[in-house]
Amino acid sequence: MEIQARLQQQYDNLEQLYEENLASALSLQSTLLDRVLPDVVDELELDSDQVEELRDWLGDAESVFRLLKRHRFTSSFALEAASDILIWRAKNLPREYVSRENVPLILRLPPGAHDFLGRPILVLRISALKGASEHVKEYLMEQAEDLRVQLAKLNSVNSSESAKCPILQYSLLVDMQGALLSDANVDLPTWYIREVVPRFPGMLAAVLIVNYSWAHSGVWNIMKHILPDSTLSKVFFPSQKELHQAIPPSSLPEDYGGSLPKLEELFRPPQPSSSTHVTPDEKSYTNGEAVRAGPPQVTITKSPKVSATSQYNPFFGYPVRLSPNQTASSVPSLYYGRQRKRDLLRTLALLWWEKWKKRVAVLFALLAILYLIRRGNRRFPRRHLIAYLPLLPFPFRTLRALR
Template identity: 40%
Template sequence: MNINCIARSALEGNHKSLIDQYKTNLADVHALQSTLNDEILVHVVQELALSDAEHAWAKEWTSDTATIFRFLRHHRFIRSFALEAMHTTLIWRLNALLRLLVMHPSPLLHCLPPPICDPLGRPLVFIRLSELLTCEEMETESVMDGLLISLERLRIHLRSLNELSNREITLQCVFLIDLEGLSIHSVNLDILTWFMKEVVPRYPGMLGAVFFLNYSWTYGVAWSIAKRILPKSAVARVFFPSREELLDYCSASALPSNYGGTLLPLHLVEDPLRLDEHRVHDHRVRASGSRVRGTFGLRRTTHQKPSSKSIPPRSALNPCFGYPTVASLTQPHMVHPTRKRKRDLLLTLSVLWWKKWRARVILLLCFLLAASLVRKRARMLG
């Protein structure tokens, strides 16, 4: 779909409808916040024995009016459904997300700094999809963790924009997805499935529009098929603009030079998701080091923020490839293997052998199976 006058009108119409829904349901949003803070959060604090810092970190989320509205809207303004989803998400944040706050955001997402925005005042977020969906299987977990941190900081960034400005509330972002270098055959479907099933329900409604950039004709054909089965609300937010159409919509002053704009190249443009602006929330980060999570629950501990991070044995970032390695967080160049066992080496060699020969092995097995079936059938006929 091109960003022509009709599409621009549709974007403006969707944006106006969203703002109208926010204003209309603001009383219900505040009522949900009261229930979350006065009933659900109080119960969670007692059940999980949260510290003051953890309680403050959790309350920051429940007091984010835009987030509560997005949950309510995602569940079609049915209060009971939205409240149940927010309760589940709050537990997930305390059990899973909190421990990740010491990590850095994903370098695959890059948000342009304010006041840069689209014509409707929404932040622009670039994603290099080829790097996100083609990572090695053993790096999948670290990629997922970094992506969660980026989305959490993006949520906080949206909130800070609304707190520091008297302009109309900002509820969504515009994602510009760069498809350059992406091969459909090498896509890591685990990340895509995880994102749709696990992440979207916990960060609903943040996506205002998607612009796919540097696409080939094959993606146009795939999209022409996909949009026939997707809901109209999703189709209305997806666009495949040419560079000229993107410049016509965003203007050159809002785009990096490698995308036709007058800004610095993307990697040199300041990213608010990586700035030290989150120092005001450092008590929430410290809270992430005050708990150890087990399979069946939480227990209190007093250990400090970890000073090192383990690197998967077969990660491309591991200088001791094949062996579990630990890297210092304060001195990333200081790495050393935690152990050197023969079985680690044998496992690595097996994984590498399978990656190289699996296609031929599968083909050979299929051939042997077919030959066996033909021989068995010949014996039956004979």
């Protein structure tokens, strides 16, 4: 079954579950607001702002439905889990959200971008995890809460429409370009699945992995043993044609064959305003007159070349270059513009030599010794060599006595 048909089937099943169990979700929501929340407030002695934040989460009927679905629509299990989530949110989620990462790890495409089923799109670049700070866990918790809030706002705007089922999930586009096995951090996804996913269940409808090659098979083999079966069933490796069937090109950045601007342009950080600081050179233009100056000095920066076997090389086996304006989100480009076979053969030969050079050196040394011995036997026949035995050490004189 093709990817588009599978996504459509999953969507239809989810819509049917929502219609059949909406009443149970609303009943659970009422119980949580009337009975569970007051107990949590008394237990933790929360202030009014914290109570309002917890009440806001409980007021999100879609989140309550996703929680109920995670526990197979068993209200008692969902009720217990919701109580734990309330305590967790009060203790772990920050009161004010502050971006702790210079490079966004999870990118949410503009509101007009959506898949063929109308779901918003997220982009995760694995290469961005290499530059993640020590606060990445707090950042991911903030991101999960922000994504939940955005879904709730989107559904509140669309509530006037005649849609049967609200938007419950995102489609996630995972870009593997630049991902290396040496950079794979098993602890982070393990922590995320154990700590974050149970508190924000069912928010992903599909995980579409792009720019995947044989070099990433090691990373995927690790992830297969970490991800639960429910998540693995949502993972797809689409071709470009299948990707454009799942997500229209009008909703994709240019990086993935779409018509939207590139990711770096969509999520470019704002430049500081020129009015906040005026340099001496800029002051010469404040009176409307340009100061005569000499020709501008142009500094030519040579793009550094990265070794073909470097751990920072996303095209392992081929030399790449770094742009002078390289950022943490940028990906190095091929040094010669393409993957040449001679570069790959050179890398394979280099790796073979690094592994076997000692044994090869010993082999050549033995061959040289055997050659010299054979050459010596030709120049000095055996009967003449016996005359030199008295000059040899004791074991060789013993051999002569035995003869």
